[in-house]
Amino acid sequence: MEAVMNLSRKEQVIRMAAELFREKGYAASSMRDLAQKLGIEAASLYSHIKSKEEILRSLCFDMAAEFRKSLEDVEKQNVSASEKLRLGIIGHISVMAKDLTASAVFMNEHRHLSGPFLRDFLLLRINYINRFKAIIEEGTKNGEFKENIDTKLSVMTLFSSLNWMPQWYNPDGKIDSVNIGQQLSDMLVNGLKKQKA
Amino acid sequence: MEAVMNLSRKEQVIRMAAELFREKGYAASSMRDLAQKLGIEAASLYSHIKSKEEILRSLCFDMAAEFRKSLEDVEKQNVSASEKLRLGIIGHISVMAKDLTASAVFMNEHRHLSGPFLRDFLLLRINYINRFKAIIEEGTKNGEFKENIDTKLSVMTLFSSLNWMPQWYNPDGKIDSVNIGQQLSDMLVNGLKKQKA
């Protein structure tokens, strides 16, 4: 149970760091800034974390794991491509909505990961994207979507929309995350779907 | 005429800075890094620019001006809302394609502008977005688009897609910028357009 308390305080540090990184960016955030937000001295942070980058790593890879998990659940389902896409979008947005701050860091600050960690992160990311791409391709092959679609453009458009949400979405507003996922997928899918002219 | 040469060298500095800021981010880019890219000493940079932030300012505000100009040309035209949207999208992408590096900086690094400059920038930006929003609203009012659209979501989706382009678009690839704008607007507009069921 010491471990629990330890984690609890450590996660408090990480959460504050996430807020800071989101506001000012990773590189512009100093350990002294972070310490001040917590009301302690900079050196005291190192009782809880090993380095500044360790914080970024845990933020990025924890989010990546949640995104992955969410998509895996969707892939198991035996439904049409457009339905899979819809569920994938809603899942992604739900994961983001659970921690918008970490999501913003995940997507804006990951490039400050060093060397092999950055590499690993990018591999996870491209894998995730490719699995969405596969869903779209499945839809074009079985006739759900238009045949002359540029898959890369489509999937990048989808991802752009998803990834910028933390920048403008207000979780206290009138529109909740499932609703927003629903509308977004409607908007994109109906743009992709072959129309019965 | 001295001014011309001066500008020419100054712009060389700014261009290199744009590349650096894009790769590493503004905060993580040092003046010594920049100097090294140019083969000179850090202090020598100050013969050409007043400060690090001045570089960022000129990058951000120059791009903002070009976006604005492009949209103004479109607004003058007397065409349908969906056509205006199409032209606006193509215009935006064309401006970006003319300088993808500066575009990436414009959109990822503007937050490091200080105080009043950041404020001015954000005002320009929201104005630009609102003018796109107005086009979409025009379309919903005159029956071109579905009535039950969430305008904010739509315009944010559009912007996300546009703004992330510099991250993945390869200008040497097979698909040119007008083509991409065409496809993107097709994808979005046909998602918005009322469908003759």
Place this chain on the structure above:
DNA sequence: GTTTTTAACTAACATCTGTTAGCCGTATTA
């Protein structure tokens, strides 16, 4: 051919950076 401009240099500044070492009070555990 003298003056001016351009574009670079060296040296140095004050401050900020991430991080380590070693110490100490308080609360939990044995």
Place this chain on the structure above:
DNA sequence: TAATACGGCTAACAGATGTTAGTTAAAAAC
């Protein structure tokens, strides 16, 4: 009650940061 771990502290480091001052060689303008 003694031992341990938690969470903080101060002091300090070695290096990086943006920027200024003053200088100088070469090129352009007069």
